[in-house]
Amino acid sequence: MVSVVTRSVITCPQCGHRAEEEMPTDACLWYFECAGCGELLRPKPGDCCVFCSYGSVPCPPVQQEGGCCGAGS
Numbered sequence: 001m002v003s004v005v006t007r008s009v010i011t012c013p014q015c016g017h018r019a020e021e022e023m024p025t026d027a028c029l030w031y032f033e034c035a036g037c038g039e040l041l042r043p044k045p046g047d048c049c050v051f052c053s054y055g056s057v058p059c060p061p062v063q064q065e066g067g068c069c070g071a072g073s
Helices: 050-054 060-065
Strands: 007-011 018-022
Touching: 007 050
Parallel strands: none
Antiparallel strands: 007 018
8 A cells, every 4th residue: 555645845936935735635736826926826737736746745646546636638
């Protein structure tokens, strides 16, 4: 069984603000508003969620299955 990390630090590419966030274990987070500058973050092309694009840890579905959790498929 894979140990799943449920917290990730999102770093805003616009202003560099960092925030530790709890990740949903059964879904992707497609939008995240930066508390530093208000930028609405969206996943980079090819990524399924903002945690996979800007987080210190990929989302739980990717950790468990090794693949995208459904976005863009």
